Amino acid sequence: MTRPDPPTTPPAPPEPAGSTAAQSFSEAFGSEPSGVWSAPGRVNLIGEHTDYNAGLCLPIALPHRTYAAVRLREDRRLRLRSLQSPKQYELDLDDVRAGNPPGWGGYAGGVLWALEEAGHQVRGLDLMLDGQVPLGAGLSSSAALECSVAVAVSDLLDLGLTGNDDARATLAAICVNAENTIAQAPTGGMDQAAALRCQVGHALLLDCRDGSIAQVPFDLSAHGLSLLIMDTRVEHALDDGQYAQRRASCEEAAQQLGLSSLREVAFDDLDKTLDRLPDITIRARTRHVVTEIERVRQTVALLRAGRLSEVGPLFNASHASMRDDFQISCPELDVAVQVARAHGALGARMTGGGFGGSAIALVPAERAAEVTSAVARAFTDNEFSAPHCFAITAGGPARREF
Ligand code: ADP
Numbered sequence: 001m002t003r004p005d006p007p008t009t010p011p012a013p014p015e016p017a018g019s020t021a022a023q024s025f026s027e028a029f030g031s032e033p034s035g036v037w038s039a040p041g042r043v044n045l046i047g048e049h050t051d052y053n054a055g056l057c058l059p060i061a062l063p064h065r066t067y068a069a070v071r072l073r074e075d076r077r078l079r080l081r082s083l084q085s086p087k088q089y090e091l092d093l094d095d096v097r098a099g100n101p102p103g104w105g106g107y108a109g110g111v112l113w114a115l116e117e118a119g120h121q122v123r124g125l126d127l128m129l130d131g132q133v134p135l136g137a138g139l140s141s142s143a144a145l146e147c148s149v150a151v152a153v154s155d156l157l158d159l160g161l162t163g164n165d166d167a168r169a170t171l172a173a174i175c176v177n178a179e180n181t182i183a184q185a186p187t188g189g190m191d192q193a194a195a196l197r198c199q200v201g202h203a204l205l206l207d208c209r210d211g212s213i214a215q216v217p218f219d220l221s222a223h224g225l226s227l228l229i230m231d232t233r234v235e236h237a238l239d240d241g242q243y244a245q246r247r248a249s250c251e252e253a254a255q256q257l258g259l260s261s262l263r264e265v266a267f268d269d270l271d272k273t274l275d276r277l278p279d280i281t282i283r284a285r286t287r288h289v290v291t292e293i294e295r296v297r298q299t300v301a302l303l304r305a306g307r308l309s310e311v312g313p314l315f316n317a318s319h320a321s322m323r324d325d326f327q328i329s330c331p332e333l334d335v336a337v338q339v340a341r342a343h344g345a346l347g348a349r350m351t352g353g354g355f356g357g358s359a360i361a362l363v364p365a366e367r368a369a370e371v372t373s374a375v376a377r378a379f380t381d382n383e384f385s386a387p388h389c390f391a392i393t394a395g396g397p398a399r400r401e402f
């Protein structure tokens with residue numbers, strides 16, 4: 001399945017950022033919003049399918065953000081609109097439950113539900129979204145949506161869930177609960193942590209065992225590098241059972257090993273550990289998770305040492321591991337990665353849940369245009385839909401715009 005062409009690449013936000021959401025809010029609801037809040041999409045540099053294994057991952061926030069124009073109501077009605085969807089919602093907060101409302105309203109309503117579930121007093125709201133994170137591209141438009149709404153509600157009701165990183169970690173967990181329980185998408189915690197806790201010019205080292213983070217320098221331009229996102233436009237579908245299967249295999253492996261999670265496998269003991277797993281598929285899944293966590297550690301060490309240009313081979317090894325051991329790649333991702341490398345990328349890998357979505361390539365800045373056109377040509381030659389390639393830098397976390 002492919003998605004329709006996005007309007008432009010990437011859309012330059014009007015000034016001030018979020019003003020389109022505000023204006024559309026006024027048109028839809030007849031008066032101005034209380035403000036506009038935003039949250040970024042994310043791309044994971046390395047550390048894939050490690051979050052639910054209590055492992056490590058390393059996302060950056062995208063410059064692409066979802067803007068939420070919000071006004072609280074005195075009652076418990078939710079009126080939800082999005083410039084990216086014709087579907088409009090009007091329902092009572094008390095009707096939000098697992099699977100209801102279906103579609104994107106579940107992400108927004110779910111945030112209110114999860115805040116209430118966590119003991120906060122909330123009210124209904126009117127919402128207009130303007131999302132600039134490509135939808136379903138593995139760049140976490142869903143968490144951007146949730147987190148933009150969550151920071152708005154926290155600010156407007158003075159819930160104190162945005163002021164410091166601990167509070168933001170709490171808010172991230174609330175958004176995860178919204179996505180898991182109401183939208184019924186079984187995601188780990190990386191996306192919401194990235195949207196709420198990333199800092200400009202840094203990657204976020206997230207330890208999913210305890211939720212602790214560290215900011216790791218990721219200044220591309222200082223190293224003369226570009227990070228290209230290559231959105232294959234192949235719809236990734238986490239809900240077709242593949243994600244759940246991978247997750248189940250990892251849990252099975254941990255259980256057979258008598259461990260609480262695969263995080264507990266020491267990299268140095270990997271071969272010995274794999275010998276204890278009789279099933280060849282479960283062994284391969286385990287090898288991916290354990291080697292991937294180690295690759296995150298090595299990437300972080302290089303970034304901290306100011307050796308950003310040397311992480312390419314780790315990206316390449318990560319891609320091979322996901323393609324061969326975790327088996328979550330697809331022809332479009334493999335072609336994007338191979339062609340990017342052949343045209344000067346220092347390293348490239350698929351990113352996100354898999355089976356479509358996006359790949360990333362670390363490229364000397366002067367070769368970014370060449371890689372972009374080579375990937376586009378290769379997609380034409382292979383009769384794939386045109387990819388959507390764009391360079392990004394590490395953006396900032398969810399915040400109030402005005
Ligand atoms: P990803 O998070 O990688 O983009 P998901 O499948 O997790 O992919 O989330 C995509 C879904 O999130 C969309 O199908 C839609 O339901 C919802 N969504 C995200 N952003 C918006 C938006 N701006 N307007 C309406 N729905 C949105």
Ligand code: MG
Binds near residue numbers: 140141142143191
């Ligand atoms: Mg998502």
